[in-house]
Amino acid sequence: MNQDYIKPDNWSIIEEGFHAERVESSESLFSIGNGAMGQRANFEEQYSGKTFQGSYIAGVYYPDKTRVGWWKNGYPEYFAKVLNAPNWIGINVAINGEQLDLNKCKTVQDFRRELNMKEGWLSRTFKTTLQNGIEVEVNAKRFLSLNQDEMGVINYQVTPLNSDAEIVFQPYIDSGITNEDTNWDDKFWDTTQVSHDNNQAFIQAKTMKTDFYTCTFMESKVFINGKSVLIEPNVSADATLVSYSYKQNVKQGETYAIHKFGGYTVDRNHDKNALVTAAKSVLATATQLGFDTLLEQQKQAWANIWDMADITISGDVKAQQGIRFNIFHLNQTYLGKDSRLNIGPKGFTGEKYGGSTYWDTEAYCIPFYMATKDQKVARSLLEYRYNHLQKAIENAEKLGFTNGAALYPMVTMNGEECHNEWEITFEEIHRNGAIAFAIYNYHRFTNDYSYIPEKGLEVLIGIARFWHQRATFSTNKNKYVILGVTGPNEYENNVNNNWYTNYIAKWCIDYAIENISKVEAEYDTDFTRIMNKVKLSKAEIAQWKSVADAMYFPYSEEHNVYLQQDGFLDKELIKVDALDASQRPINQYWSWDRILRSPYIKQADTLQGFYFFEDHFSTEELERHFDFYEPYTVHESSLSPCVHSIQAAKIDRMEQAYTFYLRTSRLDLDDYNKEVHEGLHITSMAGTWMSIVEGFGGMRVKDNTLSFSPKIPKEWDGYSFKINFRNQIIKVNVNQGKTNFELEGGESLDILVNDKKVTIEANSLVTV
Amino acid sequence: MNQDYIKPDNWSIIEEGFHAERVESSESLFSIGNGAMGQRANFEEQYSGKTFQGSYIAGVYYPDKTRVGWWKNGYPEYFAKVLNAPNWIGINVAINGEQLDLNKCKTVQDFRRELNMKEGWLSRTFKTTLQNGIEVEVNAKRFLSLNQDEMGVINYQVTPLNSDAEIVFQPYIDSGITNEDTNWDDKFWDTTQVSHDNNQAFIQAKTMKTDFYTCTFMESKVFINGKSVLIEPNVSADATLVSYSYKQNVKQGETYAIHKFGGYTVDRNHDKNALVTAAKSVLATATQLGFDTLLEQQKQAWANIWDMADITISGDVKAQQGIRFNIFHLNQTYLGKDSRLNIGPKGFTGEKYGGSTYWDTEAYCIPFYMATKDQKVARSLLEYRYNHLQKAIENAEKLGFTNGAALYPMVTMNGEECHNEWEITFEEIHRNGAIAFAIYNYHRFTNDYSYIPEKGLEVLIGIARFWHQRATFSTNKNKYVILGVTGPNEYENNVNNNWYTNYIAKWCIDYAIENISKVEAEYDTDFTRIMNKVKLSKAEIAQWKSVADAMYFPYSEEHNVYLQQDGFLDKELIKVDALDASQRPINQYWSWDRILRSPYIKQADTLQGFYFFEDHFSTEELERHFDFYEPYTVHESSLSPCVHSIQAAKIDRMEQAYTFYLRTSRLDLDDYNKEVHEGLHITSMAGTWMSIVEGFGGMRVKDNTLSFSPKIPKEWDGYSFKINFRNQIIKVNVNQGKTNFELEGGESLDILVNDKKVTIEANSLVTV
Structure with a gap:
């Protein structure tokens, strides 16, 4: 944890001073993306120090051969991983023949990075003295365009400060890159063609095995003191790299700049034989508009995003910076434009975990996208799973x-499982429940039922069939049990009757049956089509029902709580605060068996169930379970503190709620888990959003009505957020003592505030 | 399973006919060894077909980098594996310029292999027609000398049948070999010197990382029709190979033979700088004696082993062949001469599993070695663990x-753990119990208590400390529980209160306390020395005792049996015989989660406890537990059927006992588990021995008295075995209706037969 590294600022992430040991962490924190591609904040110029190079294209992955000590039947053959794509940002800079390299310069001064979240750009400035004595000032700014999302642009400026200098900019594109994370040192890219002409260059390369065709491209222009100069560049090319050299004698105090336009065209969007043509078209538009106009467009595009997605917090800069950092990275990762994409846990900021889609999407991300984007985006995320039903x-x-039972993968790129730890892959089956719950949640929030007869019901049936078969009857308990699972708390493996899993399994069956009836009654054509496809009989439904009705839930009479799993009470129930601080996080200090037999909870488990199924339990029950489980929860998953923050707010533990909020919102900025160099925790960022909107704001949909019960941490003067509820935009502004509700749009809306009806008129404001 | 592959024979393993698809399986079955080294039955001449080359030196291993998908704290850095050593058996044979290669010959006729277990040699004969039309007869015989255990010898004879022929024997030694099983394709051997002189050659090579220094050597002599001929050979050498070429024009019908003497000298036995000198000394002895004399010595050495170790079975050739195959391979693997060595699960016959020492040694092998060798051998096996106590x-x-608690590794070469599956490495902790039990068993059988004050007590204290710390108090059960273990049944992982584990844990503590008291009372000097070393207080012992006294044992009132683990009764209790045969063995067809939540038992678990602690339970209790657990046992571990055979015999289920006996004794010969090509199941072979001696013979030691309760399968006319009981040799000969007990030696012995005292006079026979 490092609280002094990033400067507090309302709108920007700022680092001052050059610290070689922080380069990899900063490369993660300052990452940029536009939903279609993204990259770590690697330097444009050469850097010989420790760095983790990463540039990623959405939907382009590599099925690395699985690495495992002992193979188990059912393991997938491969582990799909995010793939470092060819480099297009590289600009070698030679000054009087010496390569600029911050790891080799004599001095580095006034180093400053800024990730401007309001406007969507990354800048870096510094002064440095090279070994040859030349002192230069460097200003670099770049962004990935939201409007032209196959393209990014760099403005890289060098000013010699203490003498004239011969400066060479050597922009290049390079497909001879390596991957940080490879199991077998395989080659991932096959470069098929390298070409260049007239300041432009193109490298066509396809991924091995998956055959994703890509074209990496660039075009550059150079300037002296902002004025375009024409230089006949030298060009050189080999099998995987093209570079141009722009040499210029630059006077002391003059600024030599290069604007580099680059990016990727991919066969997801174009014919694989037309990628160069598409790239030329992107470059034509980009160079015609030029850096400054593109930057203005970028600011406007981000302004549009912030207009809907921003959360303001007044009186607490770190809290404000935290939530914006979360919202910014979520929007950099996924914008909902392409239903073939999803939200990887590290987005475009690192390679850990592989895959792109976890249950995180359904459990954490959908509420954020549902409330801050057009509802088509959430529907698109649901459709992603519908499209993978056959694979499930x-x-x-x-x-x-058998019989069409569907088990969605723990981790996937294309619907196939690509994770291989038996205790996760085979046993962490509760993921199926979150996928069904997202359908329910979507309907509850949007009131768009059409998705269910069209697509969702088939998913619900496949999932219900899975739970029906996965539960077994215990003659001993005279109930259906679910043996051998890993619940959301991954610090328990192969347990019996994980309460969360059993509860959501029963709910999935009940919800599927309810919707089968509804579709039968109201959507005759869809019903017939689906039943012909899935061959579902009344008798089978009756079997499902018998399982759901007799599901076993472990309960402690003594503690008056549901038990996380059958064996929980046999553990040594020593609370987290009695643990030696030197042993935390336990996953870095304890062997796995010790963790497993401890009572320590990695992330909300029973409380996650209370979050999903809030209406099924009284607040008093929640409070009892919170009091029982929170003391054993170590929150070593990024997905944990947000749920505890919401639950703490609900039961008026505002101090705890605020602490959990800071932990979730500044997890990466303050590096709580000492791992930010590996990339950011993108999906949990949506949980941060929930902890304000649902936690402090108390937003719910109750009986088809938007509802709030606003609370505010004492540390804050106020906070505000906007919700797109069924195409009406409500802005909520909470202050100490009062809350304003403001409606944008032409129709009035009835909402509930602390369970009392409040009517907001069109385009007006109500204060409660 | 292949029941027709190996010809039934009382003393030999015989294969007739050449079947390329069986080469790898036969290489396992016909393996030879002498305790110090061993090798698969690879061909001497070139073979371009599918083969698994393996020659192994006891105690020489390689710490291969661990391969794992997700690292867990506590995993060992490496996985120690048996290492394919340089080849010394190779003899290229060129006939009129064409290499003899059974994969390329026109025809192969009269192919016959024999592993003569009585005399300890392997032979191979065949006739073949080469592509050049020459027909030859080949007779090859080889053995690894028991008397000179650094050396083996080959007599390889070729007779041209249809014309004269120019025959070249090219014996070679080669350190440029590869390993069947390598995680990262690392190089395992570093060849340091290659030398040759006067028909001798030497390759000095050391293992990478572990630095085991070895010298591989050879010397050859050639003969025509049995008469030595002197040929000036050509010699060639490169960085990892030396060969001599002995060219001879051989007349039709004449036999050209080469005697090749070869083997290894290693730095476990010699100074690493004197390995060539040692090799020359071995060769001098060997060549002076010559093949025929060495073979006579070999027959005599095996006769001595068989005199003590043989079990005869009359009336059932397959049963006879099976038990001798087991006894033969056990003696090929380990003879008890070197306390630094142990008994690997595949011996010298393959590379699977790595490591050399499992709990198999203590649970299965020690009884065999204790009863068929001098009792020093069993003591030596105990000392092996004593020497590893600090590592444990x-x-x-x-x-x-903490505090000197010892957990012996699951798999080891040098005392360090070298296995890395958390559910095994960290959780299959019952292995500690078997190590303590072996000390008890050794004392019970030999009455040699001296081992305990000298060495064993420290081991018992380390183990007791482990169990004391590993058990935790469950306020819920008001008992000590042991959570998160894998019992002997590896088809359940991370279960709570595995009965076997809890039972042996309690027993270990009780037994340690009992022996602390005894040593304190009777071995004052040892007691003081040990207590000074381990710092054990009365208070600590009292804590141990409180754990042992309040240990929890899961029990079902309904079924009146101890439960294998807390959750066993929640499983779907469908018996094995209701399983579809196409799903067997389940480990080849089912995913791991499905296996784990099934009731199917891989190997004896609760029944293993009833085997170890037979005296603690009535026969009626055993019967009840046998009836409860046997129907769920799939015996997919080689270590399972022997225990069930013993238990079945005890409760007079002779049909079952016989079936289990055949399964254990012919496991590899009939390839029940379809994996014999990977190597043999050596350690379970000791279980086969137990199933006759302890199962059918009913041998026990009761109150310091050797006891028998002989039974006999109806398929047999009779069987006999010998026992070395406290340096008295008892031969037991069981026939339908009567049993003879014969005593070799000078003093009479009281034994129990069916619980009645019988006195056998010196050198005489009693019939009961």
Whole structure:
């Protein structure tokens, strides 16, 4: 944890001073993305120090051969991983023949990085003295365009400060890159063609095995003191690299600049044989508009995003910076434009975990996208799973299930499982529940039922079939039990009757049956189509029901709580605050068996169920379970503190709620888990948003009505957020003592505030 | 399973006919060894077909980098594996310029292999027609000398049948070999010197990382029709290979033979700088004696082993062949001469599993060696663990244990853990119990208590400390529980209160306390020395005792049996015989989660406890537990059927006992588990021995008295075995209706037969 590294600022992430040991962490924190691609904040010029190079294209992955000590039947053959794509940002800078390299310069002064979240750009400035004695000032700014999302642009400026100098900019593109994370040192890219002409260059390369065709491209222009100069560059090319050299004698105090336009065209969007043509078209537009106009467009595009997505917090800069950092990175990662994409846990900021889609999407991200984007975006995320239903059925078949039972993968790129730890892959099956719950949540929030007869019901049926088969009857308990699972708390493996899993399994079956009836009654054509496809009989439904109705839930009479799993009470129940601080986080100090037999909870588990199914339990029950489980929760998952923050707010533990809020919102900025160099925790950022909107704001949908019960931490003067509720935009502004609700749009809206009806008129404000 | 592959024979393993698809399986089955080295039955001449080359030196291993998908704290850095050593058996054979290669010959006829277990040699004969039309007869015989255990010898004879032929024997030694099983394709051997002189050659090579220095050597002599001929050979050498070429024009019908003497000298036995000198000394002895004399010595050495170790079975050739195959391979693997060595699960027959020492040694092998060898051998096996005690303490420390608690590794070469599956490495802790039990068993059988004050007590204290710390108090159960373990049944992982583990844990503590008292009372000097070393207080012992006294044992009132683990009764209790045969073995067809939540038992678990602690339970209790657990046992571990055979015999289920006996004794010969090509199941072979001696023979030691309760399968006319009981040799000969007990030696012995005292006079026979 490092609280002094990033300067507090309302709108920007700022680092001052050059610290070689922080380069990899800063490369993560200052990452940029535009939903279609993204990159770590690597330097444009050469850097021989420790760095983690990463540039990623959405939807382009590599099926690395699985690495495992002992193979188990049912493991996937491969582990799909985010793939470092060819480099297009590189600009070698030679000054009087010496390469600029911050790891080799005599001095580095006034180093400053800024990630301007309001406007969507990254800058870096510094002064440095090279070994040859030349002192230069460097100003670099770049962004990935939201409007032209195949393209990014760099403005890289060098000013010699103490003498004239010969400066060479050598922009290049390079497909001879390596991956940080490779199991077998395989080659990932096959470069098929390298070409260049007239200040432009193109490298066509395809991924091995997956055959994703890409074209990496660039074009450059150079300037003296802002005025375009024409230089005949030298060009050189080999099998995987093209570079141009722009040499210029620059007078002391003059600024020599290069504008580099670059990016990727990919066969997801273009014919694989037309990628160069598409790239030329992107470059034509970009160079015609030029850096400054593109930057203005970028500011406007981000202004549009912030207009809807921003959360303001007054009186607490660190809290403000935290939430904006979260919202910014979520929007850099996924904008909902392409239903083939999803939200990877590290977004475009690192390679850990591989895959792109976890249950995080359904459990944490959908509420954020549902409330801050057009509702099509959330529907698109649901459709992603519908499109993978057949693969989920095949996945279940590998594990011995039949009859169309569907088990969605723990981690996936294309619907196939690509994770291989038996205790996760085969046993962390609650993920299926979150996928069903997201359908329910979408309907609850949007009131768009059409998704269910069109697509969702088939998913619900596949999931219900899975739970029906996965539960087994215990004659001993005279109930259905679910044995051998890992719940959301991954610090328990292969346990019996994880309460969360059993509860959501029963709910999935009940919800599927309810919707089958509704679709049968109201959507005759869809019903017939679906039943012909899935061959579902009344008898089978009756079997499902018998499982749901007799599901076992472990309960402690003594503690008056549901038990996280059958064996929980046999553990040594020593609370977290009694643990030696030197042993935290326990996952860095304890062996796995010790963690497993401890009572320590990695992330909300029973409380996650209370979050999803809030209406099923009284506040008093929640409070009892919170009091029982919170003391054993170590929050070593990024997905944990947000849920505890929401629950703490609900039961008026505002101090705790605020502490959890800071932990979730500044997890990466303050590096709580000492791992930010590996990349950011993108999906949990949506949980941060929930902890304000649902936690402090108390936003719910109750009986088809938007509802709030605003609370505010004592540390804050006020906070505000906006919600797109069924195409009406409500701005909520909470201050100490009063809350304003403001409606943008032409129709009035009834909402509930602390369970009392309040009517907001069109385009007006109500204060409560 | 292949029941027709190996010809039934009382003393030999015989294969007739050449089947390329069986080469790898036969290489396993016909393996030879002498305790110090061993090798698969690879061909001497070139073979371009599918083969698994393996020659192994006892105690020489390589610490291969661990391969794992997700690292867990506490995993060892490396996985020690048996290492394919330089090849010394190779003899290229060129006939009129064409290499003899059974994969390329026109025809192969009269192919016959024999592993003569009585005399300890391997032969191979065949006739073949080469592509050049020459027909030859080949007779090859080889053995690894028991008397000179650094050396083996080959007599390789070629007779041209249809014309004269120019035959070149090119014996070679080669350190440029590869390993079947390598995680990262690392190089394992570093060849340091290659030398040759006067028909001798030497390759000095050391293992990478572990620095085991070896010298591989050879010397050859050639003969025509049995008469030595002197040929000036050509010699060639490169960085990793030396070969001599002995060219001879051989007349039709004449036999050209080469005697090749070869083997290894290693720095476990010699100074690493004197390995060539040692090799020359071995060769001098060997060549002076010559092949025929060495073979006579070999027959005599095996006769001596068989005299003590043989079990005869009359009336059932397959049963006879099976038990001798087991006894033969056990003696090929380990003879008890070197306390630094142990008994690897595949011996010298393959590379699977790595490591050399599992709990198999203590649980299965010690009874065999104790009863068929001098009791020093069993003591030596105990000392092996004593010598690793400090490493076991360090291993426990890695997992968070303190104060001298010892956890012996699951798999080891040098005392360090070298296995890395958390559910095994960290959780299959019952292995500690078997190590303590072996001390008890040794004392019970030999009455040699001296081992305990000298060495064993320290081991018992380290183990008791482990169990004391590993058990935790459950306020819920008001008992001590042991959470998160894998019992002997590895088809359940991370279960709570595995009965076997809890039972042996309690027993270990009780037994340690009992022996502390005894040593304190009777071995004052040892007691003081040990207590000074381990710093054990009365208070600590009292804490141990409180754990042992309040240990929890899961029990079902309904079924009146101890439960294998807390959750066993919640499983779907469908018996094995209701399983579809196409799903067997389940470990080849089912995903791991499905196996884990099934009731199917890989190997005896609760029944293993009933085997160890037979006296603690009535026969009626055993019967009840046998009836409860046997129907769920799939015996997919080689270590399972022997225990069930013993238990079945005890409760007079002779049909079952016989079936289990065949399964254990012919496991590899009939390839029940379809994996014999990977190597043989050596350690379970000791279980086969137990199933006759302890199962059918009913041998026990009761109150310091040797006891028998002989039974006989109806398929047999009779069987006999010998026992070395406290330096008296008892031969037991069981026939339908009567049993003879014969005593070799000078003093009479009281034994129990069916619980009645019988006195056998010196050198005489009693019939009961």
